Amino acid sequence: MSTYEIFASLIKVGMKVTVEVTIFSAVLALALGFISGLARMSKYKVIRVISSVYIEIFRGTSLLVQLFWIYFALPIVGIRFSAVSTGVLAIGLNYGAYCSEIVRSAIQAVPTGQTEACIALNMTRAQRMRRVIIPQAFAMMIPNLGNQLIELLKSTSLVSMITLTDLTYQANILNATTFETTKVYSMLLIIYFLIGLPLSKGMKLLERIVSEGRV
Template identity: 65%
Template sequence: MNFWEIVVFLVREGVGVTIALTILSAIVALVLGFAAGLAKRSPYAVVRGIAHIYVEVFRGTSLLVQLFWIYFVLPMFGLTLSAMTAAVVAIGLNFGAYVSEVVRSGIESVPEGQLEASVALNLSKRQRMRRVVLPQAFILMLPNLGNQLIELFKSTSLVSLITLTDLTYQANLLNGSTLETTKIYTALLLIYFVLAWPLTKGMQLLERKLTEGRY
């Protein structure tokens, strides 16, 4: 196979799975990240404690080990997940822990004067968070959220180890049958770069759009 035939094969066979995995995992990570980030600021010690344990466990252990545990160990307890579901759960939980810290630090970066002004306007705590804090905090979070999204996308290559037929799995499969190692993994690098580039530029564009007229 020549180089471009390899590129076409990998795109046809693996890109769909990689993109779907990235989107689903990102949704899980964002939902969990915002929930845990807000929970860490809860007035209730139990809620803060649960959020703290979740974040520390998933930030303090390897994503690869988490992936293996969810896919290979959970069935021993009667819970069997498909490769795609296990991958989404593992990546979502792992990056959700990192996103939670981005959310927490973003909220804490909102100037104290904004909170004092919202209190003076007699807004409830929920209204302050929804109308004043989160809109400003989200803009502060964007650069780090973008970085986390790119890292999440690149981490999807690990799912080939649980036989999910993503880009990396297809590249390994092709390499085993053709031994065109240099061409195959160069093509794989190129495809990952091409897929990651719009994510990077898209987050930069969103950041510029949201900050227009604010500074």
């Protein structure tokens, strides 16, 4: 099999799955990150405890084990997810826990003077967060969130362990049939790099746009 044919096979079969899992799990991770990050600072103890338990469990255990648990263990108690849903759910929950700490730390990094000024203007807590605190914190979150999204993309290779035919799965099949290990996995490295490059550049562009005009 020629180099071109190997490359074409990887693109044709595996790219769609990898991109889909990356996009949907990233959306879930960002949503959970903001929700749980804000929940960590709630005035209600029960909300803080629930958020903390979620974060500690998913940061403190292996993503691979989480994938196996959702895909192989939950069906024992009657809860079943497809391989794609399992990949999205496990990766989204795992990276959502890391994103939540980025959100929380960025919000807490906003100078207290901003909050005091909002209180002086008689803003409610929700108005302070929506109009003043979060817009400033968001600019500080972007670099770290960008790093997490790149890591998330690379983690999608683990879904090959639950039978999803992503790029890594297809590379393993090609390697087993062609025995051209160097060529196959070099192509795989290049493809992951090409997928991640626009994501990295996009986050840097977003950072410049959001930070424009800020000191």
